[in-house]
Amino acid sequence: MTPAHDRPPLHAWPARAAVGRAVAKSKVLAHVRTGAAVRQAFTSQLGQIVWSHKLAPETVQLPATAHVPEIEVFQLELKTPTLDAEVLRCIDRAIPFPTLFELHHGTRVQAVAAWKRPSAAVAGAWVCSEHHAGPWCDADTVRRPLPLALDLASLYEQLLRTLLPLPARLHEPLEDQLERIAQWRSADAAERQLASRLARERQFNRKVEINAQLRSARALRDTLAH
Numbered sequence: 001m002t003p004a005h006d007r008p009p010l011h012a013w014p015a016r017a018a019v020g021r022a023v024a025k026s027k028v029l030a031h032v033r034t035g036a037a038v039r040q041a042f043t044s045q046l047g048q049i050v051w052s053h054k055l056a057p058e059t060v061q062l063p064a065t066a067h068v069p070e071i072e073v074f075q076l077e078l079k080t081p082t083l084d085a086e087v088l089r090c091i092d093r094a095i096p097f098p099t100l101f102e103l104h105h106g107t108r109v110q111a112v113a114a115w116k117r118p119s120a121a122v123a124g125a126w127v128c129s130e131h132h133a134g135p136w137c138d139a140d141t142v143r144r145p146l147p148l149a150l151d152l153a154s155l156y157e158q159l160l161r162t163l164l165p166l167p168a169r170l171h172e173p174l175e176d177q178l179e180r181i182a183q184w185r186s187a188d189a190a191e192r193q194l195a196s197r198l199a200r201e202r203q204f205n206r207k208v209e210i211n212a213q214l215r216s217a218r219a220l221r222d223t224l225a226h
Contacts, residue, residue, distance in 0.1 A: 009111045009134035009162035010102075012143040013052070013073060017059035023049040023074075031094035034086070041084040047077035049091070052102065055152065065153040067117055071098045078105040085131055092116060092128050098156050108136045113160055115178055129178055132163040166225055184224035191217040 025042050028049065056070035057063055064070065072095055076083065083103060092099055092114060101112040111134040119125035149155035157174050166184060168177045194214040201207045 010109065010137055010141055010143045011111075011159065011162075012145055013055075014060055014146070017053040017055055017073075019051045019054050021051045023051055025049060028091055028094045032090045034090055038084065038086045038090060041087050042090075045078060045080045045083050046087055047079050050075040050077070055155065057152070060146070060152075060155070062149055062155060063151045065151050068098050068151075068153040068156045071100060071152060071156050071159075073100045073102065075102045075104055078103055081105055088112065088114070088131050089128060093126070096124070096126060100159060103133075104139070107139050109139050109141075110134060110136045111163060113163055115160055115174065130182070132160070132165070134163050169226075180224055184221060187217055187221035187224060191221055 025046065029039060029042065051072065052075045053059075053073040054070060055062075055073065074091065074095075076091075088101060091101075098116045099113065103110045103112055112131055114131040115129040116126055119127050146155065147158040149158060160174065161168060161177070164177065164181060166177070166181050168174075169180075172180075191214060194210055194217055198207060198210045198214060201210055
């Protein structure tokens with residue numbers, strides 16, 4: 001699914017925010033507990049990890065907040081066209097700050113991020129939502145400037161919203177928007193499943209019943225989309 005925006009969600013990071021430091025995959029894995037399959041994905045799918053930029057008060061001239069003291073941007077060089085979502089979750093768990101990713105494969109680049117915030121239950125821990133991805137773009141795509149913001153939390157929220165598949169409703173908080181997107185995706189999956197069942201069903205009474213369920217799922221999906 002691609003975000004509901006006409007402009008590609010690639011941003012021009014300030015030069016003064018550049019870090020350009022490679023991060024060893026072994027260092028990331030040392031900070032998380034994961035299984036053999038994910039470790040294999042780190043090796044087979046992921047090339048170099050680069051800490052690309054650090055968006056902080058001293059680099060973007062915006063004040064920090066308690067939940068967003070700084071924002072890290074990482075470039076991930078991929079060996080394959082796709083990356084296991086668990087790899088991103090592992091990297092996010094290893095980094096105790098809000099994180100934005102740029103996935104690079106060949107001449108294409110894709111922005112990906114999850115809403116990341118401190119855990120209310122465990123001190124020092126962070127909670128991540130599902131990752132959201134923008135479309136793949138040519139590496140030479142003209143990037144947009146950073147959005148205007150009052151602080152780093154506002155900047156982080158606006159950067160995340162550029163990746164979401166549904167636009168925000170008027171005055172809709174980010175958390176509510178993410179919950180609505182989760183419900184929309186669930187309704188969309190239910191609709192596709194019901195459509196498949198309807199196509200296979202041969203009994204007329206069952207087709208009528210499934211078709212009614214399909215209309216309800218479609219109506220719910222459309223309501224959540226706006």
